Amino acid sequence: MDVSCGFQDSYRHQMTDWTGAGRTTAELYLRMAGHELHGISPSYEALCHAVSDSRAVCALLDQLPSGKRQPNLLLGAVRFLGGPVGDPAAFLSFVTSGWDGVAETMMTHRTQTNEPGRCATLLPLLASLPQPLALVEVGASAGLCLYPDKYSYRYSTSRGEHRLGDGEVLLSCSVTGPAPLPDHLPEVLWRAGLDLNPLQVNLADDRRWLASLIWPEQVDRAERLDLALAVVAADPPRLDTGDLLTDLPGLLADAPPDATVVVFHSAVLAYLNKEQRNRFTEVIRELRRSRVIHWVSNEAPGVISGADLDPRPQGRFILAHDQVPVAVTGPHGHSLAWVP
Numbered sequence: 001m002d003v004s005c006g007f008q009d010s011y012r013h014q015m016t017d018w019t020g021a022g023r024t025t026a027e028l029y030l031r032m033a034g035h036e037l038h039g040i041s042p043s044y045e046a047l048c049h050a051v052s053d054s055r056a057v058c059a060l061l062d063q064l065p066s067g068k069r070q071p072n073l074l075l076g077a078v079r080f081l082g083g084p085v086g087d088p089a090a091f092l093s094f095v096t097s098g099w100d101g102v103a104e105t106m107m108t109h110r111t112q113t114n115e116p117g118r119c120a121t122l123l124p125l126l127a128s129l130p131q132p133l134a135l136v137e138v139g140a141s142a143g144l145c146l147y148p149d150k151y152s153y154r155y156s157t158s159r160g161e162h163r164l165g166d167g168e169v170l171l172s173c174s175v176t177g178p179a180p181l182p183d184h185l186p187e188v189l190w191r192a193g194l195d196l197n198p199l200q201v202n203l204a205d206d207r208r209w210l211a212s213l214i215w216p217e218q219v220d221r222a223e224r225l226d227l228a229l230a231v232v233a234a235d236p237p238r239l240d241t242g243d244l245l246t247d248l249p250g251l252l253a254d255a256p257p258d259a260t261v262v263v264f265h266s267a268v269l270a271y272l273n274k275e276q277r278n279r280f281t282e283v284i285r286e287l288r289r290s291r292v293i294h295w296v297s298n299e300a301p302g303v304i305s306g307a308d309l310d311p312r313p314q315g316r317f318i319l320a321h322d323q324v325p326v327a328v329t330g331p332h333g334h335s336l337a338w339v340p
């Protein structure tokens with residue numbers, strides 16, 4: 001694991017510039033505390049305030065490449081190393097006294113939060129496509145979103161609950177608007193993922209890293225992660241190491257001809273700059289010359305060209321089908337507001 005990237009993956013995610021470009025380290029941590037952690041993770045909010053006030057820790061972080069200074073990476077690294085996250089003074093002392101280990105962990109890891117809850121927001125769209133499906137996820141992390149057919153769902157609507165599936169991982173989602181809630185789970189004939197650094201559900205360190213990326217107060221997400229890891233570990237996906245800009249054609253070449261191909265991604269294209277995002281659109285366009293491909297994106301507003309809404313939803317993602325917005329979604333899958 002060795003590439004610098006990551007973004008602040010939170011309910012309030014608003015395209016924070018995760019590279020930290022143009023901000024001092026102190027500003028980066030202060031912004032994280034006020035904009036993303038406030039009201040959600042009091043413990044991390046206090047830690048980020050403490051870091052922004054600590055010249056010593058900011059000076060250490062400044063030794064790292066700018067993309068590696070990001071708060072979620074430092075916080076995850078300290079958790080991963082078993083450091084204290086409940087007391088700001090103890091946290092700062094752990095970071096300064098154990099800096100070599102902290103820096104090494106930050107340099108060799110990346111923020112790769114894998115949120116299976118996002119399947120609840122993808123499901124209605126996936127189930128509405130001709131079945132069976134060949135699912136290809138770019139930026140798959142450990143591939144937990146490749147298993148929408150293995151989870152169960154509880155959708156809360158104004159007309160009551162809509163339940164689906166009997167898998168052990170129950171994903172709850174509140175729904176507004178005319179979402180086509182399906183009666184059947186999608187049929188997944190083939191699934192595969194692509195990531196710069198795929199995580200392996202059967203590797204203890206990778207599982208622990210994924211758990212370390214969940215903020216301490218988000219106990220429900222941690223429990224869901226554990227359950228989903230167990231489901232996926234029983235039948236791990238094919239995960240290729242590669243770049244979504246260059247390695248998608250090779251992966252797609254193996255998709256079975258008798259399935260509807262869906263290329264999807266969530267919380268991924270924010271890692272790319274504008275020019276790279278445009279190139280990805282070209283990649284999809286090129287692939288479509290030889291095969292029908294459904295492109296499903298679940299990204300922050302403004303990330304996918306054409307797939308935007310006015311006004312832009314705050315702290316939400318936009319679910320789009322072939323660059324046409326179909327819903328506004330909770331970034332961790334907790335809500336789905338179908339666009340009428």
Ligand SMILES: C[S@@+](CC[C@H](N)C(=O)[O-])C[C@H]1O[C@@H](n2cnc3c(N)ncnc32)[C@H](O)[C@@H]1O
Binds near residue numbers: 118140142145
């Ligand atoms: C925040 S995680 C999201 C994982 C998963 N899509 C989900 O929704 O739970 C973003 C993932 O995108 C991957 N990624 C970022 N840029 C990439 C690229 N150019 N090609 C392939 N994967 C990339 C990262 O390694 C990381 O695993």
